[in-house]
Amino acid sequence: MAHQVSSAHNAHGHHDPSNVTNPEHVEHHLVTPMMYLAVYGILMLGTALTVGAAFLPLGDFNAVTAIAIAVTKAVFVVLFFMHVKYSSRLTKLTVASGFFTFLILVALSLSDYISRAWGQW
Amino acid sequence: MSTIVTLPDQTTAKLPKRNYINNEHGLMSWLLTGDHKRIAMLYLVSITFFFLLGGFFAGMVRLELLTPQGDLMSADTYNKMFTMHGIVMIFLFLVPSVPATLGNFVLPIMIGAKDLAFPKINLLSWYLYMAGGIFTIAALVLGGVDTGWTFTTPLSTHYLNTHVVTTATAIFVAGFSSIFTGLNFIVTIHRMRAPGMTWFRLPLFIWSQYAASILMVLGTPVLAISIVLVALERTIGIGVFDPTKGGDPLLFQHLFWFYSHPAVYIMILPGMGVISEVISTFSRKRVFGYTAVAFSSVAIALFGMFVWAHHMFIMGISNYSALVFSLLSMLVAVPSAIKVFNWGFTMQKGSITFETPMLYAMGFLGLFAIGGVTGIFLAALGMDIMLTETYFIVAHFHFVMVGGMLMAFLSGLHFWWPKMTGRMYPESLSKFAAVVTFVGFVLTFFPQFLVGYLGMPRRYHAYPAEYQVLNVLSTAGATVLGIGYMLPILYLGWSLKYGAIAGNNPWQATGLEWQIQSPPLTENFVEIPIVEQEAYDYEWLAHQKEVTTVG
Amino acid sequence: MANDATTSMHSEVVAPHDVHEHPWYQRHHFETAEQQREAASFGMWLFLLTEIMFFGGLFMAYLLYRNWYYDAFVSGSNTLSLFLGTLNTVVLITSSFTMACGVWAAETRKKGMLLLFLGITLFLGFVFLGIKGIEYKEKFDLNHVPGAHFDISEFVNPPAHSHEKPLPVDMANRTQIYFSLYFAMTGIHALHMIIGIGILFVLLYKAWQGVYTTGYVQPIENFGLYWHLVDIVWIFLFPLLYLINRH
Amino acid sequence: MQHFISPVLWQFLTHWLTSSAIWPKQASTVAPWVDALYLSLCLVTGTGIIFVVALIVGFAVRYRKEAHPNAVQIEGSTLLEATWTIIPLAFFLFFFVWGAWLYFRIYNPPADAMNIYVVGKQWMWKAEHPGGQHEINQLHVPTGRNVQLTMISQDVFHSYSLPEFRVKREVIPGRYTTVWFNATTPGTYHLFCSQYCGTLHSGMVGDVVVMTPEDYQEWLKSSTSGMSLAQNGERIFASMGCNQCHTGDAAARGPNLAGIHGTKLQMENGTTQVVTDGFLRDAILNPSAHVPAGWKPIMPTYQGQISEEGLIDLVEYIKSLKTNYRVQQTLMTTESNQAAPNAEGTVKP
Ligand code: HEA
Ligand code: HEA
Numbered sequence A: 001m002a003h004q005v006s007s008a009h010n011a012h013g014h015h016d017p018s019n020v021t022n023p024e025h026v027e028h029h030l031v032t033p034m035m036y037l038a039v040y041g042i043l044m045l046g047t048a049l050t051v052g053a054a055f056l057p058l059g060d061f062n063a064v065t066a067i068a069i070a071v072t073k074a075v076f077v078v079l080f081f082m083h084v085k086y087s088s089r090l091t092k093l094t095v096a097s098g099f100f101t102f103l104i105l106v107a108l109s110l111s112d113y114i115s116r117a118w119g120q121w
Numbered sequence B: 001m002s003t004i005v006t007l008p009d010q011t012t013a014k015l016p017k018r019n020y021i022n023n024e025h026g027l028m029s030w031l032l033t034g035d036h037k038r039i040a041m042l043y044l045v046s047i048t049f050f051f052l053l054g055g056f057f058a059g060m061v062r063l064e065l066l067t068p069q070g071d072l073m074s075a076d077t078y079n080k081m082f083t084m085h086g087i088v089m090i091f092l093f094l095v096p097s098v099p100a101t102l103g104n105f106v107l108p109i110m111i112g113a114k115d116l117a118f119p120k121i122n123l124l125s126w127y128l129y130m131a132g133g134i135f136t137i138a139a140l141v142l143g144g145v146d147t148g149w150t151f152t153t154p155l156s157t158h159y160l161n162t163h164v165v166t167t168a169t170a171i172f173v174a175g176f177s178s179i180f181t182g183l184n185f186i187v188t189i190h191r192m193r194a195p196g197m198t199w200f201r202l203p204l205f206i207w208s209q210y211a212a213s214i215l216m217v218l219g220t221p222v223l224a225i226s227i228v229l230v231a232l233e234r235t236i237g238i239g240v241f242d243p244t245k246g247g248d249p250l251l252f253q254h255l256f257w258f259y260s261h262p263a264v265y266i267m268i269l270p271g272m273g274v275i276s277e278v279i280s281t282f283s284r285k286r287v288f289g290y291t292a293v294a295f296s297s298v299a300i301a302l303f304g305m306f307v308w309a310h311h312m313f314i315m316g317i318s319n320y321s322a323l324v325f326s327l328l329s330m331l332v333a334v335p336s337a338i339k340v341f342n343w344g345f346t347m348q349k350g351s352i353t354f355e356t357p358m359l360y361a362m363g364f365l366g367l368f369a370i371g372g373v374t375g376i377f378l379a380a381l382g383m384d385i386m387l388t389e390t391y392f393i394v395a396h397f398h399f400v401m402v403g404g405m406l407m408a409f410l411s412g413l414h415f416w417w418p419k420m421t422g423r424m425y426p427e428s429l430s431k432f433a434a435v436v437t438f439v440g441f442v443l444t445f446f447p448q449f450l451v452g453y454l455g456m457p458r459r460y461h462a463y464p465a466e467y468q469v470l471n472v473l474s475t476a477g478a479t480v481l482g483i484g485y486m487l488p489i490l491y492l493g494w495s496l497k498y499g500a501i502a503g504n505n506p507w508q509a510t511g512l513e514w515q516i517q518s519p520p521l522t523e524n525f526v527e528i529p530i531v532e533q534e535a536y537d538y539e540w541l542a543h544q545k546e547v548t549t550v551g
Numbered sequence C: 001m002a003n004d005a006t007t008s009m010h011s012e013v014v015a016p017h018d019v020h021e022h023p024w025y026q027r028h029h030f031e032t033a034e035q036q037r038e039a040a041s042f043g044m045w046l047f048l049l050t051e052i053m054f055f056g057g058l059f060m061a062y063l064l065y066r067n068w069y070y071d072a073f074v075s076g077s078n079t080l081s082l083f084l085g086t087l088n089t090v091v092l093i094t095s096s097f098t099m100a101c102g103v104w105a106a107e108t109r110k111k112g113m114l115l116l117f118l119g120i121t122l123f124l125g126f127v128f129l130g131i132k133g134i135e136y137k138e139k140f141d142l143n144h145v146p147g148a149h150f151d152i153s154e155f156v157n158p159p160a161h162s163h164e165k166p167l168p169v170d171m172a173n174r175t176q177i178y179f180s181l182y183f184a185m186t187g188i189h190a191l192h193m194i195i196g197i198g199i200l201f202v203l204l205y206k207a208w209q210g211v212y213t214t215g216y217v218q219p220i221e222n223f224g225l226y227w228h229l230v231d232i233v234w235i236f237l238f239p240l241l242y243l244i245n246r247h
Numbered sequence D: 001m002q003h004f005i006s007p008v009l010w011q012f013l014t015h016w017l018t019s020s021a022i023w024p025k026q027a028s029t030v031a032p033w034v035d036a037l038y039l040s041l042c043l044v045t046g047t048g049i050i051f052v053v054a055l056i057v058g059f060a061v062r063y064r065k066e067a068h069p070n071a072v073q074i075e076g077s078t079l080l081e082a083t084w085t086i087i088p089l090a091f092f093l094f095f096f097v098w099g100a101w102l103y104f105r106i107y108n109p110p111a112d113a114m115n116i117y118v119v120g121k122q123w124m125w126k127a128e129h130p131g132g133q134h135e136i137n138q139l140h141v142p143t144g145r146n147v148q149l150t151m152i153s154q155d156v157f158h159s160y161s162l163p164e165f166r167v168k169r170e171v172i173p174g175r176y177t178t179v180w181f182n183a184t185t186p187g188t189y190h191l192f193c194s195q196y197c198g199t200l201h202s203g204m205v206g207d208v209v210v211m212t213p214e215d216y217q218e219w220l221k222s223s224t225s226g227m228s229l230a231q232n233g234e235r236i237f238a239s240m241g242c243n244q245c246h247t248g249d250a251a252a253r254g255p256n257l258a259g260i261h262g263t264k265l266q267m268e269n270g271t272t273q274v275v276t277d278g279f280l281r282d283a284i285l286n287p288s289a290h291v292p293a294g295w296k297p298i299m300p301t302y303q304g305q306i307s308e309e310g311l312i313d314l315v316e317y318i319k320s321l322k323t324n325y326r327v328q329q330t331l332m333t334t335e336s337n338q339a340a341p342n343a344e345g346t347v348k349p
């Protein structure tokens, strides 16, 4: 493959790992157990809150509260336990696209169920 | 500017002494390989087998439909025939066809990588695929399955006593094979590109594989879970799809088509990538509107996730929801149209030759366009009422899947055959085969549009006599088509031993894969290339001096 | 796979500072260990995407039927033990925490800590499954498992001491959908736990051999991602299944 | 071989040459509309295809290597790109609107349509006319009347397909679906089950017989079973004990059902619902999900106790109830099988 490299060799010198591997590269960040402990505390608090909230007579808002707390807890797990806060844009995008696709599934399916009764009231 | 590429005459070329084929010997060296090229070959052999199997079922279907009465086989047998035909062709042939064979082989080379990111997972994919295939064959041997490839509940859950669970397992397992292939491709494309290989220098084949891989990763798990639920419903009666227990059978349709619509784009996008490569190579021109073609792949993948309920227009979904899905289906068709026109204009001012891959590619353009626009018929709500569940649909999807993807696969197979084996296929025979398949194809499936509009329902074992003429035409066409498909199998096999030595770059193409020896070394590149040229840069190619071979 | 040719050429190709730094775990087709690490982690994330969509289908079903058969879901949910559910949530979150610490231990190359944290995680995984087993057993005893023996009498005529309001028969029948989803969701979740525990054993063994405290943290890190995702799934399952309407 | 081929060839010649085998007959008022859309689609897309093919063949000939040895590299053209984005998009949107319009036309029955019930099961179609005429794998309808089909399946998905009418609708378990048409030409037409439903799917076929209104009246008379659907419903209403609660009295345990069909009900959970056929059916099977404001969910479920035909009878009966006179009459009679006198005029069929 000399022909391809020859002219380029001087310009690049050698393989630039950050180019070879990942333009989205970020420095590896070490999260300390102290941080984990704090997050753990938050998660425990969330668990207590969600159990407590279930006993309040909030009507439809019971579900909303429960989901809101669960989402918050999940976000903490994703950001800290799973290091997404310190990860590349690509990882963040990947996580986001997963939840986005799930929302598409739910939203568009429900668009059918919700509107089935339309025109009938 | 204009370019004439003249490379050293390759007729005197010799097969390189050392290459991925003779690198190691023995069966185990193939079965335990991590080399993406060898795995691609394993896939090629296995999907060919399953294509023949699926083709056999298609043949039985067409034979039965020769006469209006159900006289060749019983209704039950017929139902098993088209079910196995659909399942084998879709899950065991078309979904893995281009990605797992051609993609596996050339994708890492095209981006300048030594292998896929996860060679072991790649091998695992093949084993999962084979396991899926074995389960399918088991279901077949045990007595078959007659759900139709769509597994409609509650028919599949409560009203059939055939081997639904076995087949469900097969599809579940094969699904994971496809997930892992997609995952491997995405990581490889993101992480393994050679220095200088920026996103917009990637060949369009890579873009389309990338888009298809996203769909594999995001869509297939939903199929997996819906199939698990079907199996649970059958075995322990959990009732989520059972109307007598308060479940909603339409929920199954939502989940199933959430995968299976994107799946049709899994089945066409890689083929579109092949077409971009082939048309550009044989026109000796950069693909017209590179960015538009690249982004349209991504757009198809993205919008493809939003349109699944167009398979349910008459099934009792809300009329308002149907409106939304119809509109979105219209939108998803636009990027395909963009591609067709860009391919057409790639030929403009080119210097075109008509080797076999190009013939198949031109066949693809015409047939895919017809298949695609009939999709517009189906996406138009009021029209779908008339056309759905008739042979019009059968014709639509065979035009896109067989006329489109299968033609693209054959195009790509001929295109990369020299690279994969180091030998040429016999040109005139293959041109003849290309023409035969085209003629056979049109004769088989065009009459089905007509008989569909007459109202003949699909999945019918016997039909009113007045539809016979068109059915006879179709069966006749299928015979021609079958011959057309047998030819490549024969002459490609022949060429393995007797074909002319191909040399590194018989087509004088620009992709990185053509700059290395054929067949390639196990590690593809002795030295990772540094990319400084755009994709399809013929200027750059013209100034290439030599192509090095090792060994 | 033979890679002699590759290695022999390497000295010219790779960056000078890399020449002697190819760690033992780097596979030949990667240029740098960093590249391998990033690829593996990205691959793992993509796999987690598929998990999200896999559970996503179930959540979709849950959402639909909960809206349709709300009363049945409330009654079904109230038969679950809040105590055991909460306990299990605590157990799982704790194991997630210890797992995160395990990754830290591997990164800072503390073998003893790593073994300790993996051990606790493994133990908590078993505790979780044990508690789940107790809950399942109770459902079997009460005939609340969907299928031929499913029994709705408790929902139609709730025992006097409970504060449950009786369900009309047609709605009581729908509790079967609730329990179907309960078993499907927690069952598939438990299956993920079991697979996770299986992998943990392997990791523990290799960690004990010292494999992961030499800079090769990728398997630990990826397993951590998997374990946290299983945790997240439970974070949603818990309120959805146990806490629908407790007052 | 000769023996095998010749009948095929024979059929080929006779059918192909003597009948125009590519166009189904138009036998309903909506058929011309569907055909118009179909033809327009064929025309527009056909032109598009011809254009694409001409482009490819044209370039292939003009720029083949012999004629054009030097390829000229072209990057692309935003203008062209925009052109072939916008033109197809415009056509697609146009057809979206047309298709949607047609869809709503076919799936929203006019108010004055006469109703026929259809029950699908593996593998036969049962049709029930309001006057009590039953038929299997056949459907008799008059010309010039709007006919609505209210359809349900007893087992799996089926699909009621009438190609000459250009209408089709899935028949699904657990829920009524409807479709309507207005037949124009007397004759016998195809009826297919077009959703795969198991072994004899292709045997689930029949005929739609379109008759002049006079012939239709004749047919109705000659095939009546003596009991209308509503009369059957009345018997069931009494024998299942519905009349025990739905007496219409102020003190009744269940709500008054007379005149309820087509009204808007205020429900206990705060929503309002229109009382349709489907609502009535669901209210009998899942009463607790259909509790009107002010009532307790004490009505038992009849899930599994009444067949789909029985439900249709009940629905027809409740639809026909204008007052509670008949309900109270039936209460007087102790023997439930005497509950429904055949006297005409008391219950409007
Ligand atoms: C490779 C597979 C593939 C592909 C690519 C497509 C592509 C499309 N399909 Fe198809 N489809 C299937 C495979 C595929 N389909 C299968 C297997 C089924 C049946 C499943 C079953 O029930 O068993 C099906 C069924 C199906 C239905 C459901 C019918 C029903 O059940 O009632 C619909 C409805 O909207 C539909 C629509 C479309 C559309 C709008 C596209 C679009 O993406 C097409 C876009 C392409 C073009 C539009 C052509 C290019 C454009 C031009 C050349 C421009 C021409 C110019 C003008 C018209 C101005 N398809
Ligand atoms: C990739 C997808 C794919 C491919 C390639 C094909 C290829 C073909 N299909 Fe297929 N088809 C489907 C996907 C595909 N099909 C699907 C998804 C369905 C729907 C199933 C369902 O309803 O559930 C379907 C349904 C379907 C039907 C409708 C059945 C029905 O509704 O009742 C018909 C009818 O003509 C048909 C015909 C054909 C023909 C003639 C070919 C030809 O192109 C095949 C030509 C190939 C050969 C003929 C093989 C040559 C080899 C041999 C002949 C060797 C044989 C070996 C021995 C004798 C040992 N197909």
Ligand code: CUA
Pocket (backbone or CB within 6 Å): D122, D123, D157, D158, D159, D193, D194, D195, D196, D197, D198, D200, D201, D202, D204
């Ligand atoms: Cu009923 Cu097909």
Ligand SMILES: [Cu+2]
Pocket (backbone or CB within 6 Å): B260, B261, B264, B307, B308, B310, B311
């Ligand atoms: Cu689709």
